[in-house]
Amino acid sequence: MTQSHVAIVAFPFSSHAGSLFSLARAMAALSPSSHFSFLSTKRSLSSFNSQQLLQNISLVPISDGITTPQARHHIEAIELFLKSFKESLREGLKAAELAQDCKVRCIVSDAFVWLTGDVADEMAVNWVPVRTGSPLDLYARLNADLIKEIVAVRSYGDNLLSFLPCLSNHRATDLPYGLNTGDPNFVYHLICDQMARKLPESDILVTNTIQGLECNLDSYFKQNFTNYFPVGPFHLLNPSQKEPPTDSYGCLSWLDRHEPATVAYVSLGTIAFLCPSELTSLANGLEASGVPFLWSLKEETQSHLPSGFIDRMNETGKGKIVPWTPQTSVLKHSAVGAFVSHCGWNSVLESIVGGVPLVCRPFFGDQTINTRLVSYVWKVGVAMDAGVFTEETVVRAFDVIFKRDEGKKMKSKMNELKDMVIAAVEENGSSKENLKRLMKIVCGS
Secondary structure, three states: OOOOEEEEEOOOOOOHHHHHHHHHHHHHHHOOOOEEEEEEEHHHHOOOOHHHOOOOEEEEEEOOOOOOOOOOOHHHHHHHHHHOHHHHHHHHHHHHHHHHOOOOOEEEEEOOOOOHHHHHHHHOOEEEEEEOOOHHHHHHHHOHHHHHHHHOHHHOOOOEOOOOHHHOOOEHHHOOOOOOOOOOOOHHHHHHHHHHHHHHHOOEEEEOOOOOOOHHHHHHHHHHOOEEEEOOOHHHOOOOOOOOOOOOOOHHHHHHOOOOOOEEEEEOOOOOOOOHHHHHHHHHHHHHHOOOEEEEOOHHHHOOOOOOHHHHHHHHOOEEEEOOOOHHHHHHOOOEEEEEEOOOHHHHHHHHHHOOOEEEOOOOOOHHHHHHHHHHHOOOEEEOHHHOOOHHHHHHHHHHHHHOHHHHHHHHHHHHHHHHHHHHHOOOOHHHHHHHHHHHHHOOO
């Protein structure tokens, strides 16, 4: 008999759904007598395989809002999804209740789909918002009005944000898009703005971090949310959860042939892309550095690499360029000594777990604020000068990480963070204990 029925609602773009699904699995494992309906678009759900499902998790598709078959730009797809979201969610929840013959008692959702809170109110059930991305970015969003009032944003430049305790080591130029530059009506900024205005209506907040990683943030969230649960990293809450079992491009066996901490891993995510000139600069920098590298790069983008680059890397064995890698396994491999990343929050957490210093090239979202945290506050990475790749900055970053004492200090500090994170997800660790507390609200047990 099902003890309770919980709906979990994903934001079906970028890495959001995968991150939330890791949390869903951990919750389902803790409450085997409850049922968890995971709602997302059909395309998003297709990324999960049957090996990742538990008996008490079901996948429930909701509409993506797209009514015509033509290809859609990423931003347009988000806009269409959100436009139809409330009605799609209502229909999905009805389908989930019918399938389980059990009413939903609690709705957990990605904070990005803040409209879920309205639907939860209609149903008179608890809404539990989850921030899958950077908690520091969320802090900035929650203080957006104060930031805009004080910063006179565009002219504040490199001055430190000393009026905000959790951002006192950050500059206005490190603030996320929409708070420092850019179109205030851009869909991503509007989502974040509305999320920040909706969240205070809830007394619950779940974050993808660990207690003590940023003590000032812990204090702030505890003061502003009666029930604050840092339960990350989500992907470590399921020790039995296996990464997709394929390494079809032989990445790990290639890494096996290299000495510890001698290889750079390059991956800039699935959405952001480099213009041809910057892509060329990165490729030239990788080659000029002499550091062996594994580069995850979409096949359609590989055609824009400098002429002969792939052939030279294959001939010398200095570089391996593939369209996909098992990233968490790659970052845990002893051969990897640096991670060239956009510094999205999941990538930062995975790099910490691997104990691997970062080379940071942010694009959007929480990436700029994370880059400052990584490179200046924690001092476990190198940020690109002016925020873009040049051949010289890539060579210089690798020189720091692989050859200088500064790089050894970064590695040592990263291992300290790694130890903190691993301790948090062990039995009786802070994340595991906070997850148990959360389950009492979600499942009533």
